[in-house]
Amino acid sequence: SYVLTQPPSVSVAPGKTASITCGGNNIGTISVHWYQQKAGQAPVLVVFDDSDRPSGIPERFSGSKSGNTATLTISRVEAGDEADYYCQVWDSSSAHVVFGGGTELTVL
Amino acid sequence: QVQLQESGPGLVKPSQTLSLTCTVSGGSISSGSYYWSWIRQPAGKGLEWIGRIYTSGSTNYNPSLKSRVTISVDTSKNQFSLKLSSVTAADTAVYYCARASRRGLDYWGQGTLVTVSS
Numbered sequence: 001s002y003v004l005t006q007p008p009s010v011s012v013a014p015g016k017t018a019s020i021t022c023g024g025n026n027i028g029t030i031s032v033h034w035y036q037q038k039a040g041q042a043p044v045l046v047v048f049d050d051s052d053r054p055s056g057i058p059e060r061f062s063g064s065k066s067g068n069t070a071t072l073t074i075s076r077v078e079a080g081d082e083a084d085y086y087c088q089v090w091d092s093s094s095a096h097v098v099f100g101g102g103t104e105l106t107v108l
Numbered sequence: 109q110v111q112l113q114e115s116g117p118g119l120v121k122p123s124q125t126l127s128l129t130c131t132v133s134g135g136s137i138s139s140g141s142y143y144w145s146w147i148r149q150p151a152g153k154g155l156e157w158i159g160r161i162y163t164s165g166s167t168n169y170n171p172s173l174k175s176r177v178t179i180s181v182d183t184s185k186n187q188f189s190l191k192l193s194s195v196t197a198a199d200t201a202v203y204y205c206a207r208a209s210r211r212g213l214d215y216w217g218q219g220t221l222v223t224v225s226s
Binding site for chain 2: 001035041044048049052084094097098099100101
């Protein structure tokens with residue numbers, strides 16, 4: 001089945017830029033969505049269709065893809081961005097949703 | 109504003125069937141091109157997709173759970189439900205319901221903890 005690979009953790013200083021990667025075979029050909037999950041809360045969609053933002057999500061959150069890797073970029077990181085981040089795709093070959101393993105973002 | 113709320117027993121005995129319901133408010137479950145989904149998360153672990161149902165009744169399930177999962181919809185009550193049979197301790201998790209479209213899972217319930225224990 002389709003596998004999405006994320007780094008377990010990323011650390012960044014406040015005000016800097018955080019990049020969270022999501023690797024998958026031929027990921028360039030399918031839509032990638034990203035979720036933010038703060039401690040004790042339900043996930044929130046922050047980027048859909050690779051690079052679009054839902055209403056209410058700050059412009060500091062952006063998504064991109066290159067080759068077999070999708071990236072969530074958080075600019076001007078704030079303490080409140082500390083959370084787990086998950087990428088997600090639809091695996092059409094087996095007709096199911098696939099999540100990456102998640103990345104814990106720590107703001108130093 | 110669409111809202112989803114999970115409900116059901118918080119404790120299920122091993123080998124029994126876990127049953128949860130998700131009530132949708134702020135919009136009709138029948139309107140739009142949406143899939144109504146279940147996702148779970150064991151404590152300290154990542155998200156695991158369980159399955160989804162379209163308002164037509166068509167379903168897709170995680171292959172790893174397919175033999176034990178049934179998702180159904182009751183449009184008259186604006187609800188959809190999850191049944192997971194033959195549960196074990198490994199099924200202990202927070203269970204979320206969510207609305208899905210081509211644009212991802214855009215609305216989530218707050219989640220409900222289900223513990224499998226005798």
